[in-house]
Amino acid sequence: MQKDFGKIGFILAALGSSIGLGHIWRFPTIAGMNGGSAFVILFLGISLFVGASMLIAEMLIGQYGRKNVPDSFKEITQNEKTPWRFMGITLFGGPFILTFYCAVLGWVLYYIVFVSFHLPSDFQQSKIIFDDFSSHTNMIFYQILCFIIILAMTAYSVIYGVKSIERLNYVLMPMLFVIFFGLLFYAMTMSSFKMSVEFMFKPDFSKITSNTIVDAMGQVFFSLSLGAGSILTYASHMNKKQNLLTSAIWIVIPGIIISIVAGLMIFTFVFAYADKSAVKEGPSLIFVVLPVMFGKLGLFGSILCALFMVGLLFAGISSTVSLLEPCIKYLYDKTKYSRTTITYAVVFGIFIVGIFVILSMNTNYKDMLTFFDKKLFDWIEWMSANMILTWGSFFCSLFVGYFIPKATLQSWTSSYLKSSLAFHFWYYSLRILAPSMVVLIFINRITHLYE
């Protein structure tokens, strides 16, 4: 029923999956909480070396499996009963992440409609707008309404299938890039830009703690869409001749650029309009800082704010589609229901859990929905980057690194990993670097569970 991707179509769809809240919202949030440069430098290194290798591994499984997640493993191993079929468990990852991802996109929608044209004049006022919206009981209606609209947009795009995702991305990605670079140039004219560059890049290795390393790794998985079957599922629609190295580079580099630009501009505005400590603001960071900046520009600022948020919204929708698709594809292959019915059913499940995620931020309900000092929202966000995606990628790397014979890998990748050095670098990063990274995350997260 679904057509295959063209060469560029695959890259655009994978880029659409990768670029989203992860770069523009989560990256500045986590970089700020980790004190900047040490985190940023680790993020860059891990993305380029280990992230890209893992991306190629996940794409390869899709490219040669050509099916939904568990069936791709069965196809490659040529064994119906292979234990690798339990990788199907990663199919829960997408819907799980969507429960908070769509809630955050709901905030973006709220900001487009209700905040863009009533921008706050200073940081304190902006904080009040955000806190009111996210935690005031009267506002629950709006939060849930926005959440439902986002879920409906996601369901609609998923039902339309791969081609519509491709078409959507052709228009929206360039628009986001234009707005983004415009904002960067504006930030560059401000005196706090220099502080922002220092905050992000001036190496201060004393700041590297095990938490920073682990957060950087989690962010790499999240932003490259690794470990939840999104990339694998998209790759199952690609041609066997597709060059995975070029594809990986086309996904990793723009992602890095967008994250860095987002960080540079957000921190420039934070240093210009707020106290330095505001960098540690957390998930509300961009929602508090950006409107203050746009507010300085009058009506033009309002229009820009709305356009920026619209860009972010659509970048987010192409990510939500990729989070939902693996699970829908699997259920469609295995049950007798239509794609439409399946999509509505899964989205309904996400809606129910999502309501609790949203309530966990509300003053009246948060006590009920806080466990071991972490709100449900924070738990789900934490679990996704630090547990689900990491283990998903861990097993993909082991599968490609240890299970598929080396000679087979060499023949599969021979058209692009031409030199033996390139091949071996990739091969050993899957065998050694990637798995040890995940084990490190796990040990660290378990031992620091209650921090």
Ligand code: TRP
């Ligand atoms: N990478 C997306 C972002 O940065 C989120 C995302 C989409 C994702 N698909 C994924 C994260 C699969 C992990 C796994 O916003």
